[in-house]
Ligand SMILES: NC(=O)C1=CN([C@@H]2O[C@H](COP(=O)(O)OP(=O)(O)OC[C@H]3O[C@@H](n4cnc5c(N)ncnc54)[C@H](O)[C@@H]3O)[C@@H](O)[C@H]2O)C=CC1
């Protein structure tokens with residue numbers, strides 16, 4: 001059911017922002033105010049009264065037209081944005097997990113100006129476990145919110161974690177604001193923080209009491225599988241994820257990694273093995289969508305984030321290793337990720353290269369993967385780093 005007269009502020013007018021979150025907010029009757037730092041994109045949004053969201057897949061193509069939006073530059077028009085947040089119903093974001101700290105100050109100011117009886121609903125839509133909690137942590141930090149106002153903060157804002165899943169590749173630069181994406185979507189949000197104040201009416205959200213199994217299943221299946229294909233593909237000079245999956249050896253690596261995460265997910269969350277197998281097969285089909293033209297560099301972007309402790313490779317591999325479960329394919333994928341260095345347009349891949357050349361293997365594992373010497377996976381990761389460093393020196 002559409003909710004008329006409601007307003008959402010969405011940080012990050014990029015692929016997921018325009019193509020997924022804003023589309024659902026629009027279809028639910030919200031006016032969407034985009035906040036971004038890309039001046040050209042903001043001008044384009046404000047000059048274009050509508051754009052299309054184009055779903056592509058083997059079942060054919062369908063379109064949604066999005067209207068009723070505006071955009072504000074959060075760098076140059078902070079005061080305007082604070083006022084929008086003061087009067088908004090919902091704040092969402094899809095800026096990347098590492099950017100959350102930069103959007104927190106303006107959100108904190110907007111929340112602080114709100115009346116006590118009307119809490120803002122905040123939902124971060126990033127590929128990360130607990131991204132809304134991370135954002136809330138920055139908002140509530142003493143640098144952004146007066147500690148004396150913290151006790152009543154819950155009357156002005158509520159925070160719910162989410163898991164968001166839809167493949168939105170890099171867009172054709174000539175497509176304007178239009179976004180082409182896959183048909184499939186999943187947006188799961190923890191409903192418990194909103195229960196006493198009312199759940200926002202947003203079509204398409206699956207509201208749940210316990211998000212943990214959903215987000216781990218998503219991150220350790222969709223994102224593990226997608227990134228495994230991308231990193232192996234990059235190292236074998238494939239252009240897209242579709243191309244990578246045509247290679248039997250890469251397909252075997254993807255299936256191997258997803259079988260290892262399946263074993264962990266089934267054991268940990270009591271997920272039915274057959275259901276997880278079916279989910280895994282569906283994901284392999286989705287990431288191999290020939291209509292998406294998804295470059296391996298996009299899917300492999302930000303390797304330092306993807307090699308971190310709670311992420312799609314080291315997260316499940318460390319846990320599986322502690323439980324004496326096989327992790328061969330996850331380790332292969334980790335090695336391919338360490339080899340994703342100096343990639344054009346990807347700052348983290350350049351930083352990874354510097355870290356690899358300036359640190360001992362032990363320090364790399366501690367710094368990049370956050371793994372302790374006492375963990376079972378530690379020596380295997382050190383061996384991987386040694387191998388990659390040796391190859392770089394040749
Ligand atoms: N593209 C995809 O298929 C999916 C992406 N995600 C997640 O969504 C998030 C965004 O991904 P994409 O939309 O693909 O990236 P994107 O690069 O297309 O969009 C990010 C947007 O954030 C903006 N931005 C950067 N710093 C900002 C700041 N300080 N304030 C406001 N805006 C800022 C950028 O200018 C850009 O427009 C990531 O966390 C990603 O993991 C989640 C599921 C699927």
Ligand SMILES: O=P(O)(O)OC[C@H]1O[C@](O)(CO)[C@@H](O)[C@@H]1O
Nearest residue numbers: 127164165166167168222226299
């Ligand atoms: O920045 P990240 O973590 O790669 O997020 C984008 C990824 O999310 C997914 O869309 C899955 O939902 C992947 O297809 C895509 O590569």
